[in-house]
Amino acid sequence: MKLIQVERVTKQENRFAPKMGRLNAKVTYIKKKxxxxxxxxxxxxxxxxxxxxxxxxxCVLAK
Structure with a gap:
């Protein structure tokens, strides 16, 4: 078992862009564990x- 890992996770999230309004986007997080x-x-x-x-x-998370 490794002590330190780097993991990539993709999720669907609601985002707000000023030009487009609310949009549903795939957001990828790179996390250190x-x-x-x-x-x-x-x-x-x-x-x-x-x-x-x-x-x-x-993008702004809340509007």
Missing amino acids: FLGITVKTLHKYRETYYGEVKDCED
């Missing part, structure tokens, strides 16, 4: 309607 417990989220990004990959910092 220590003994199976999540320690830190290293990066998260989403796939747009057109297939582009964007950082989640551009």
Whole structure:
């Protein structure tokens, strides 16, 4: 068993983009785990309607 692991998980989430409004996007989280417990989220990004990959910092979570 490894002590430190890096895991990638993809989930469907509701997001809000100022230009498009509410959208349902696939959000991928890259997480660092220590003994199976999540320690830190290293990066998260989403796939747009057109297939582009964007950082989640551009979209606002709640409006």
